[in-house]
Amino acid sequence: MRKPSLGQVAVYVVLGVAAIPVLFPVYYGFVGAVMGPGDLATYPPALVPSELHWQNLTDVFRSVPLGRFYLNSAIQAGIITLAQVITSIVAAYAFAFLRLPARAATFGLFLATLMVPWESIIIPNYLTVSGWGLARGGLTYLGLVLPFLASAFGTFLLRQAFLQFPSELRDAAVIDGCGHWRLLWRVLVPLSKPSIAAVGVYVFLSAWNQYFWPLILIRDTEFQTLQIGISQLNDAEAAQPGLILAGVALSLLPTLAVVILGQRYIVRGLTAGALR
Amino acid sequence: MPPPPTVTAPPAERAPTKPGNSGGRRRQRLRLREAGLGWLLLLPSVVVFALFVFWPLGRTLYLSVYGNDIFGAPSAYVGAAHYQEMLSAEFGRVLATTALFTLFSVLPAVAGALVVVLLLEARIRGVRVLRTAFALPFAFSVATASVVFAVIYNPAIGVANGLLGAFGIDRVNWLTDPSIALPAVCAATVWMNFGYNVLVLSAGVAAIPPEVVEAARLDGATGWRLASRITVPLLSPQLFFLVVVSTIHALQSFGQIHILTKGGPDQATTTLVYSIYEKAFAFGSADFGAASAQAVVLLVIMLACTAVQFGILERRVHYR
Numbered sequence: 001m002r003k004p005s006l007g008q009v010a011v012y013v014v015l016g017v018a019a020i021p022v023l024f025p026v027y028y029g030f031v032g033a034v035m036g037p038g039d040l041a042t043y044p045p046a047l048v049p050s051e052l053h054w055q056n057l058t059d060v061f062r063s064v065p066l067g068r069f070y071l072n073s074a075i076q077a078g079i080i081t082l083a084q085v086i087t088s089i090v091a092a093y094a095f096a097f098l099r100l101p102a103r104a105a106t107f108g109l110f111l112a113t114l115m116v117p118w119e120s121i122i123i124p125n126y127l128t129v130s131g132w133g134l135a136r137g138g139l140t141y142l143g144l145v146l147p148f149l150a151s152a153f154g155t156f157l158l159r160q161a162f163l164q165f166p167s168e169l170r171d172a173a174v175i176d177g178c179g180h181w182r183l184l185w186r187v188l189v190p191l192s193k194p195s196i197a198a199v200g201v202y203v204f205l206s207a208w209n210q211y212f213w214p215l216i217l218i219r220d221t222e223f224q225t226l227q228i229g230i231s232q233l234n235d236a237e238a239a240q241p242g243l244i245l246a247g248v249a250l251s252l253l254p255t256l257a258v259v260i261l262g263q264r265y266i267v268r269g270l271t272a273g274a275l276r
Numbered sequence: 277m278p279p280p281p282t283v284t285a286p287p288a289e290r291a292p293t294k295p296g297n298s299g300g301r302r303r304q305r306l307r308l309r310e311a312g313l314g315w316l317l318l319l320p321s322v323v324v325f326a327l328f329v330f331w332p333l334g335r336t337l338y339l340s341v342y343g344n345d346i347f348g349a350p351s352a353y354v355g356a357a358h359y360q361e362m363l364s365a366e367f368g369r370v371l372a373t374t375a376l377f378t379l380f381s382v383l384p385a386v387a388g389a390l391v392v393v394l395l396l397e398a399r400i401r402g403v404r405v406l407r408t409a410f411a412l413p414f415a416f417s418v419a420t421a422s423v424v425f426a427v428i429y430n431p432a433i434g435v436a437n438g439l440l441g442a443f444g445i446d447r448v449n450w451l452t453d454p455s456i457a458l459p460a461v462c463a464a465t466v467w468m469n470f471g472y473n474v475l476v477l478s479a480g481v482a483a484i485p486p487e488v489v490e491a492a493r494l495d496g497a498t499g500w501r502l503a504s505r506i507t508v509p510l511l512s513p514q515l516f517f518l519v520v521v522s523t524i525h526a527l528q529s530f531g532q533i534h535i536l537t538k539g540g541p542d543q544a545t546t547t548l549v550y551s552i553y554e555k556a557f558a559f560g561s562a563d564f565g566a567a568s569a570q571a572v573v574l575l576v577i578m579l580a581c582t583a584v585q586f587g588i589l590e591r592r593v594h595y596r
Binding site: 007008011012014015018019021022023024025026028029032040041042043044045047087088090091093094095098099100101103106109110113115116117118119120121122123124125126127128146147149150151152155180208209211212215216227228230231233234238241244245247248251252255256259260266267 | 412441
């Protein structure tokens with residue numbers, strides 16, 4: 001092994017220094033979750049646990065109904081992801097392969113929705129959804145997902161993927177009696193799995209992490225999503241940081257799994273706009 | 277999961293469709309069927325967009341020129357009154373806070389990620405592990421990251437003050453001191469965006485053809501010269517994309533402000549989106565008229581950003 005040069009040592013030092021502020025909140029989020037009050041709730045706070053206080057991870061379920069929040073988030077993000085993937089696939093097929101009047105104009109309208117910030121239309125949407133009675137009881141699930149069942153981003157990304165297939169494929173399929181529906185689901189979808197996975201991962205993460213809409217819509221604690229639940233935990237247990245961080249660590253597990261397992265799809269989805 | 281093929285393509289499609297062979301009427305019917313299928317496939321998305329994007333867009337404009345009762349129901353036409361209200365020092369401060377928040381949450385995160393990604397290009401061991409480590413903040417949602425920072429910023433028992441104390445510096449009220457709160461929320465936001473920026477820039481670096489870098493190295497370019505003459509110019513599409521997307525993202529930021537400061541202290545962290553939330557939804561307030569007028573301002577700012585994106589992206593940035 002070659003001895004590292006002075007320049008390389010300098011690079012390590014700079015990266016090491018930069019890594020401290022980046023990694024510390026990650027470290028603290030997880031290690032703090034198993035730190036006792038003696039380490040966390042005193043001054044000065046400890047950086048390393050003096051003993052592992054696993055109890056936080058069970059106590060937090062007594063402070064807030066974390067399991068229920070988990071279930072709610074899974075239902076909300078699951079429905080949104082499934083629905084957006086399906087509506088995007090079929091819309092992308094229509095835009096990529098079917099001749100229909102006003103196709104370009106409709107595609108333009110789809111893209112226009114990307115320019116409208118959700119926060120600027122959240123008031124009328126709140127009035128609509130709560131006016132339909134979808135902010136109470138089990139109907140809350142419907143209110144949570146209804147505005148997010150379609151995605152211009154997903155449609156755009158999948159249309160790009162479908163356009164990579166030659167249009168002869170479409171003609172051949174039609175002549176062979178395969179039909180549009182079968183061409184789409186038996187040929188294009190299996191061949192476009194990476195793009196579909198990119199859309200799915202992206203949609204799941206943004207749905208799971210939603211904050212503004214669940215915050216204003218949900219009235220019954222029973223139907224609270226995990227993100228709002230964690231923020232309420234923060235308000236309720238300010239004196240017990242161990243419990244708060246335990247909630248954070250537990251709520252991070254699904255996204256952490258998705259980020260690690262779906263890393264290449266994430267980069268693909270994230271940079272779809274940048275790399276073009 | 278392929279749905280049952282019973283709803284499959286119309287049987288007429290199966291007939292051979294040699295152009296010019298069959299009658300024009302038959303082809304027309306085929307076209308009609310194709311268009312019908314197309315519109316059927318677009319229908320779910322069109323309905324969602326119509327109900328939850330375009331209709332509310334019009335309704336935001338409508339609400340912004342109407343007054344409302346205490347329950348938020350529109351009452352009388354008030355013309356530009358809500359817009360005139362915004363010509364106040366109070367709203368000016370909201371816009372200034374929004375600009376400062378955007379500037380100081382976007383630029384440090386992009387510049388910092390660029391430096392890290394460039395350093396990761398140096399020929400050192402353990403690059404892969406380091407890159408994953410720097411991308412880790414991406415796994416945090418805005419809410420979870422904000423809560424971790426709330427614990428760190430805790431004035432009595434937080435690590436931030438513990439660290440200062442170790443150097444003999446007095447405690448700082450990170451989130452309740454009007455001059456510190458905004459920088460503190462910006463710092464947390466920079467952290468939240470850092471992982472994403474590292475991921476995007478790393479992907480950009482990976483897409484640079486190795487021959488280009490190799491040729492430059494053979495010509496004797498190393499370190500700073502290689503970075504400034506080769507890597508950064510070739511990264512300009514990603515850098516520009518990040519600046520625009522992060523700006524749009526920052527203008528929409530809400531969760532960290534709601535969790536960390538609730539817009540305070542003394543309005544010091546009330547950005548445009550938080551102001552909309554406060555007017556419309558916080559503390560039983562239902563001033564939908566005034567909030568909608570502010571929402572229109574947000575919309576205009578965002579449209580301007582998107583126009584910049586499309587206008588400049590096409591021309592000025594180096595594309596491969």
